[in-house]
Amino acid sequence: MTQGLLSGKTAVITGGAQGIGLAIAERFVAEGARVVLGDVNEATLADAVTALGGSASAASAVCDVTAAGPVQNLLDTAVRTFGSLDVWVNNAGITRDATMRRMTEEQFDQVISVHLKGTWNGTRAAAGHMRDHGGGAIVNLSSISGKVGFVGQTNYSAAKAGIVGLTKAAAKEVAHAGVRVNAIAPGLIRTAMTEAMPERIWDAKLAEIPMGRAGEPAEVASVAAFLASDLSSYMTGTLLEVTGGRHL
Structure with a gap:
């Protein structure tokens, strides 16, 4: 029987109860991993x-990534339940779109806190554990919005650009300990959130x-599986765009 790319590994996925996060969890389980999902919605987690x-293959913990305590609890749940932590995916996110003129300070702070601080909390906790236990892989979800900036998303674009810088800096700090930190920048991916957009x-x-279609969550998940696995063993601090060629 052929082993999966992630056989025997334990992976934590924040924002893992739906959308891209759930697609990543599904792919990881298919590749032989045990997964621990963190999300703020307990019913959706279940x-x-x-x-x-x-x-046998999954566990969960309610987790608000903006605070270090719940993130540490998520990590502890993984180690307690499955005995290790090998992969961490920082995927949790929200949107509070509005033009800069109309965006409130609270809307700006909320998005920065969930995306950027949440990614820092997760990267910091995971890297701290992994460097003491033989290494591991961290995958951060950025966005094409962090590369080009979109109208109505000064908060989101700033946070997603920040994740790229965070990824590169963290990668340099922990590479010597066998911890790899990489990022993915999805483009237009078909999820419940994007399909709620006005048709125009x-x-x-x-x-x-250029490819003439939206991406599917499973296509982002495939790249996450690559970055989480030994196939990318000589890659750290990188950003992989999953955009169908948009904004080259």
Whole structure:
């Protein structure tokens, strides 16, 4: 029987109960990993764990990534439940879109806190554990918005650009300890959130994509599996764009 890319590994995925996070969890389980999902929605977490095969392959903990305590609890849950922590995916995120003129300070702070501080909390906790236990892989979710900036997303674009800088700096700090830190920048991916866009906005974004279609969550998950596995063993501090060629 052929082993999966992640056989025997334990992975934590924040924002893992739905969307891209759940797709990453599904791919990781298919590749032989045990996964621990963190999310703020307890009911959605329970459904996701069931869908992933139950307690043999998945566990969960309610986690607000903006605070260090719940993030540490998520890490402890992984080690307590499955005995190790080998992969950490910082995926949790929110949007509070508005033009800069209309955006409130609270809306700006919320997005920066979840995306950027949340990624820092996760990277810091995971790297601290991994450097003491033989290494590991951290995957951070940025966005094409962090590369080009989108109208109505000064908060989101700033946070996603910040994640790229955080990834590169952290990668340099922990490479000597066998910990790799890489990032993914998805483009237009078909999720419940993006499909709620007005049709004219969806069509305008679609027109910018050379491949002529939106991406699927599973296509982001495939790249996450690559970065989490030994296939990318000589890669750290990198940003992989999953955009169909948009904004080259």
